[in-house]
Amino acid sequence: NISKTVEASINQRRAIDHLRKIGMLSSLPLELRNAAELRSKYPNSTLKELCKLSEESITLSGLNHRLKKIIEIYENLKK
Numbered sequence: 001n002i003s004k005t006v007e008a009s010i011n012q013r014r015a016i017d018h019l020r021k022i023g024m025l026s027s028l029p030l031e032l033r034n035a036a037e038l039r040s041k042y043p044n045s046t047l048k049e050l051c052k053l054s055e056e057s058i059t060l061s062g063l064n065h066r067l068k069k070i071i072e073i074y075e076n077l078k079k
Contacts, residue, residue: 005046012039012067015074024077028070035066 016036019025025036038050045053047060047067054063 008067009039009043011071013043015071016040018074018077019070022077024073028073032066032070035063036070038063039067 016025016039019028019036025033028036034054034056038054042050042053047063051058051060051063058066
């Protein structure tokens with residue numbers, strides 16, 4: 001279970017770093033930028049921990065959805 005968490009975090013950070021590098025991160029909707037900022041600031045935290053650290057009230061499911069959306073955008077750019 002912990003290896004899945006680590007792998008997900010690595011994938012999320014890879015997508016976020018790429019979007020930042022190409023200047024696209026700042027054009028994402030605010031909620032996706034906030035999720036990206038949280039993940040970048042706390043790379044080793046679980047989703048549950050990130051939800052607690054978030055300034056906005058967000059559910060685990062909501063945060064997971066936002067991070068998956070970031071990965072989806074990254075994957076679409078790679079194609």
